[in-house]
Amino acid sequence: MSKLCFVTTCMGRLAHLRESLPLVVAQRDCSSVVVDYSCPEHCGDWVEASHPDVRVVRIPGQATFNRSLASNAGARAADAPWLCFFDADVCFESSFADTVLPRLVTGHYYRPHPIVDNGIVGTFICEREAFTRIGGYDEVYEGWGGRDRDLYATLQFAGAKQAEFPSALLRHIPHGNEDRTRFHDVKALSTIGNVNGLYRHIKLDIMRAIQGSLPRAQRDNLYEQVTAFVKRSTADQSATLSVGLPPSALPGGSAVRRTFQYALGSVVNKTSGPENASVVRSEVPPAPARPAETSVRALYASLTPAQRLEVCFDWNYRCPQRGLLRTFVTNHWQITRPAIRSDFFTTAQQQLIHDVFRSLLAPEWYPRFMRQLQEDTHGHPWGTDQSIALLGTPDDGPFQLVFTGRHLTLRADGNAEGRAAFGGPVMYGHAANGFTERAHHPGNVFWPQAERASQVYRLLDGAQRGLARVPRKPLETVLDFRAAGERFPGIPVSGLAPDQRSELEQVLQVLLDPFRKEDQERVRDCLREQGGLESCALAFYDEDQISGDHWDNWRLEGPAFVWYFRGTPHVHAWVHVARDSAVPITARKGPFLFVGQDPLR
16 A cells, blocks of 8 residues: 555646646655546546556536545545645655655644745645544635635644645646636636635634534535625625624523624735635734734733743843843844744744744745745754744733744834834844855845845946955944944945945845835834935955955945845844934844754754
């Protein structure tokens, strides 16, 4: 018997299946099932002729595609203890099975990580027994999208733990939305995304409330209610949907009746995917403009007293080794002992922390930071080598969540520390190809920042270059603001020509691009109060220069502004920006770890 059975479905996707199935068949110690769901291209015939060892399941007479029903039929035909579900447009690297099979542990299900292409979201591995126990995919879902997240949540509800395998083992075949909606009645992804997303929210709310699953008849009825409500909300945005729960008996003989009320609102922080409306439940206030801080408050409320003892500190807490904790920064540290991805935090708490992390970044930069964290921790999943601390109390005073790890320090503070951009010093970095990177830093996600800064240097004339070049670079932890009147190394920005100054403005924007809009604005506000870029100087350092006409080490500095890009031996970028030069900082060279934490050498 094989160890892992691949299951896919096909209705009008034969071209994709021709590309993906041979890669699956080549996997060692694995078997495969293809479900021909009334495929107009007769994919089952092609599979039987081209790959006779693959089991074909036929579901004839269907005009619309029910992917859940098709996948469940494929699972019933599987012959292995582990199942890998994938869409016909997903291709596997030849090393997939050899890499993944040794990692499989009972009680877990496995998803690709990081998600850099939404086309691979539905690819996952789970035990056949667990899949059967939860009833498989919910066949109530119609149209495209929604069923995968439902299944993952249901597996967690049943006690399974999520784990990951490298998403680099997968490749998605790009295609248009017409392929996704061809065999569905509803073609508008926004409409079906709202229906399926709201149905999933309500269904899971009910499951948590009753601590059990919903029978098929109740799910059918709920889906009909949701479909009608979404249509009504298109014309009446004030419409609400009330969903009653079964009454619960009380010890005194009475019964308590509960009702959930839902509304569809506009998205505050849209993420990629088909669902384009936010779900607002009456018990929970709408998300404010800063989703990171909203998640911090929810995380704080969820922490037990024992957890708070480990990860919560006073706003002005001073650590014996690190000083005032909210002003400390280093290139590699763990601010507290518990890792995010550990039994210390519940799955829901880990998700809240991830929500904070993601909300602090510009959407297009999120996958790049995920890649950086994975490559800088020997491929470990997000959260394995990162930790957080909560400073202050979100309920009644200033607060800040600090996210730390190798080559990353981020802060979410809701402007509680109003004098400092980002809430305090931050740091980012990347060692894309080992500790000592080659010239031009191939694969380094932050190297484009240096490339852009080097364009300013190319615009300088000979005399200006003499001012801009500095023989030796400073220690990277020298980030304190200089005393009033003290000269900044490099060429003063006030001495640049208009085209040179314009190019430097573009450099500043490139530096800010990775971060959320609120933090970008705070940086610009702080800079403006200190005289803007005109008050700064730009320095390029000759020491350790390895990339020809691209400068590895450079620094933009002003009265209360330091952005230091140290490119050799690999990228470290240190950022300290404030409204006035009295804002303190404690910067050290790491690592600063607790006993037992992975040094990642």
